[in-house]
Amino acid sequence: MAASKGGLLQGTLDLLILRALALGPNHGLGIARRVAQITRGAFDVKPGSLFPALHRLEEQGWLDSEWGESENRRKAKYYRLTRALARQVPTETAGRCRVAAASA
Numbered sequence: 001m002a003a004s005k006g007g008l009l010q011g012t013l014d015l016l017i018l019r020a021l022a023l024g025p026n027h028g029l030g031i032a033r034r035v036a037q038i039t040r041g042a043f044d045v046k047p048g049s050l051f052p053a054l055h056r057l058e059e060q061g062w063l064d065s066e067w068g069e070s071e072n073r074r075k076a077k078y079y080r081l082t083r084a085l086a087r088q089v090p091t092e093t094a095g096r097c098r099v100a101a102a103s104a
Contacts, residue, residue, distance in 0.1 A: 013053050016043060018062065018081065025080035027070055028054065054079055 020026065020034035031054070032045045057063045063079050070076040080086075 010053070013043075013045065013049060014057060016045075017050075017053055017057060018085070021063070021079060021081050022086065025078050027068075027076035027078050029070075029076075031079065 016035045016038060017031060019038060020031050023034060026034060028047065028050055032047075032050055035043050035045050054063065054065075058065055058079070062082060062085050064082055065077050065079045068076060068078045
């Protein structure tokens, strides 16, 4: 059962990251903040979960990234949805949210 729960949490985190990035490109800390806002504080994503998920989504071809400067003038990696995925995310998230609400 632990593997099943882990898969659910991983899928949820991936979906939340994609939903956060549907609002526009952002760096890791900014994505974590958006996820907290989207979930009204229910998810506090730690770097140990966030960055492996971002790397996995990038490897799967769902995210693009580039290095830039953050608002506090530090080097940061900015992530954004690929063009094809950017068109698909609003529809996908709405459908998955309905499924999640129905199963809760």
